[in-house]
Amino acid sequence: MGTSSTRESGVGVTEVELDVTNVAHGGVFVARHDGRVVFVGDTLPGERVRARITDDGHKSFWRAETVEVLEAAPERRPHVWSEASVDRAPSERAGGAEFGHIRLEHQRELKRQVLADALQRMAGVETDVTVEAVAPPAGATGVAEADGTCWRTRVRLQVADDGSIGPYASRTHRVVDVGSLPLATVRIGEVAPLTRRFPGAAHVDVIAPSADSARVLVVERDGKGRPKPARHGVIHETVAGRTFRLETGGFWQVHARAAETLYHAVQDMIDEGDFDPRASNLDLYGGVGLLAVAVGDRFGETVRITTVESDARATEHATENLAEWIGANALTDRVDRYLQHVTREAGAAERRSFEAATVVLDPPRAGAGRAVVDRLAAVGPRQLVYVACDPVALARDVGLLREHGYELRELRAFDLFPNTHHLEAVARLTR
Template identity: 50%
Template sequence: MSEQRASTPLEIGSEIELEITGIAHGGVSVARHEGRVVFVADAIPGERVLARVTDQKKKSFARAAVTRVLDASDDRREHVWAEASLERDPAERAGGAEFGHIDLARQRVLKAEVLVDSMARFGDIELAGEEGEDFSETLAELVEAADGDDEANGLGYRTRVRLHVDPETGAVGPYAARSRTVVPVSSLPLATDGVNQIAPLAEAMQGLQTIDLIDPANDDPRMLITEIGQKERRGEKDLVAELVEDRGFIVRAGGFWQVHREAPAMLFGAVHDAISDLIEAGQFDPAAGNLDLYGGAGLLAAAVAEAAGPGLKITSVESDPDATDNAAENLSEIVGARALTARVDKYLSELLDAAAPVRDRLRRGTIVLDPPRSGAGGDVTAQLAELAPANIVYVACDPVALSRDTKSLLDSGYDLLELRAFDIFPHTHHFESLAVFSRAE
């Protein structure tokens, strides 16, 4: 294709025929049109589709959404959410279930491909094996399913849902993909029954901005509303009871808690397994300066404690003081655990200035971190490398951010011991990963 043709802008709203060749990060597939990359919503790699151009801000790529499937993948399914399906105009499709037209097992393979590709491009790690080697089984198993999801076709799992209110009509619903248009819907198939029971989907909620629906494991479902012009969600500070297997946790109704009903147990188990493996390998020192960074209400510090047993010392660090209060309560039975409020970067810079015995304890320690979607980032990763703990257990919800931070850690003398991934957001492109690093001596 000539450069000249590629630089001719595509007309927004025009329809183009595309061969879908792969998956990109962000829930869109990839195609090429006249030398330019097109990111395509609602497609599946391997398909031939007709797609409407929705965006062409940059010369090098455009965005489009499928309007008709010409050659369908065997993995195409009826969309799990009628209001997000191809039956609708792309601008009126509900957002938040961008993989809902794909077979669940294939969704996990696509997520695995994104992780492998991110690790190769940003982490300098080749997971794909030798060329010519059949990697399909590894891809099929890399992203682990949550308990019960295969039986439920990945539906009914969300215990937290944010809905928006149309300022003019008061209609309630999710935003359409990549827009702030509220799409009224008749149900929330990804959400739990508890969330669906209280969702005011048929009501006009004039004067409100957002409605957060939450369905705690051991409490009644509830609705947190934000009025127009207000920041605070009514009821956000109320405490709710969560349950992770038989362990109780208290969290604020508006505070961070994993969204999938099985995610807290799955991540608790994954961190527990990672620490148990380090203990078995003689690489974990319970009395060292162990940290749980971005600790929220203390879920992962509790997992470390359960694996390590009595004698563990661990500090959970979290910037939200209310979450720290919850963590202090949730960890109160663990004698050597404490929770404190601090920004991770500030806390680590204080540790870097600490006296030699403290630094030595940290060098022998294990740091668990579970940052927000943007990842720990270059500065915090550099601080971690300088503190040089024996092990780093990194829980990540963004594979690209994890891959970038992985590269920095490998360059700083860490080995990647283990990489796992968890499908805790079925029918969306999101998934969680866990990477275990050990300092090479």
């Protein structure tokens, strides 16, 4: 499979015809040109496209952008966001919905392939996991459920030099003018100031918390042009009948049903037979305490659990959100530094308590990494429940944990980011 032609465009940019054969991590797809791998966006396996080479600076691969679909795959559909469609010039295509041209059920199959392939290659683990659909928020239309729209409760809009706002074009820092935000909830759409200008601002965040009114946050720049830290007050989110406090600009899951989905998934994933409520249970990268609360709600108010989070304000909120659990504690610390302290300072009885523990960890997109995995394995908890938003980072860390004797026992994946390449996975590992 390869190109049928190669030509120079009027501005000296190479354009090629490509047969697309596979999906790759990161929202791009795989083709070959004269034996060289080409990663190309805005297409899908089974298509033939005309593409423009955008990066030929690597020996082993090139990058390209689809200019025209010559032979469409049966899974292609009209893009859910017209301003991201392949019909527009690549520099004018809104980023953030890179799978929006693919039928929803096939998106999930492609995500499954990426997750399964990463686990096989990087961890030596075979899995038959599926990517589970998640219902749109209450009030969304039937069309939203069918096409995967109306789920984002948080949108960041970038600011152009003239003060206009919009998303970046894919893999660029060019701001695209848009008139719609179809992945966002109806409440976001009602308040998003798409026609206004914000000269000098760093970015504009639009958020719609479940227990508060929607709002617009304008983040200004400091004297060096960097985003200026600001306190925007407190908002509230409701999950499983509980209300959580957090900073207005603080981290929270973006899908309207994501927090509740992960709350229940973590509860279900913990093996009750391996759970000791009196052990030194941990919630690492704990944010404002959502998953620690999930553990407490399942196993009772006397559960011992410590949430560890590097953001001091998030930890303050976690302390309040966990107030009813007498065995709960919230610490401000980096996870690697906390685990290092545990391995160095814990006495024999404390070490036994950690070895009997269940550890929930929800690291950022880059994953936990070797330093944290090595220190976590040295602590030696009985079971790990790993929440991951990046399949490759998860696969790498599962492989690292296997080096320490931990094996993947159970895995679920959720389509919490429809029309993008992202997914969320929850894994349980034990020695």
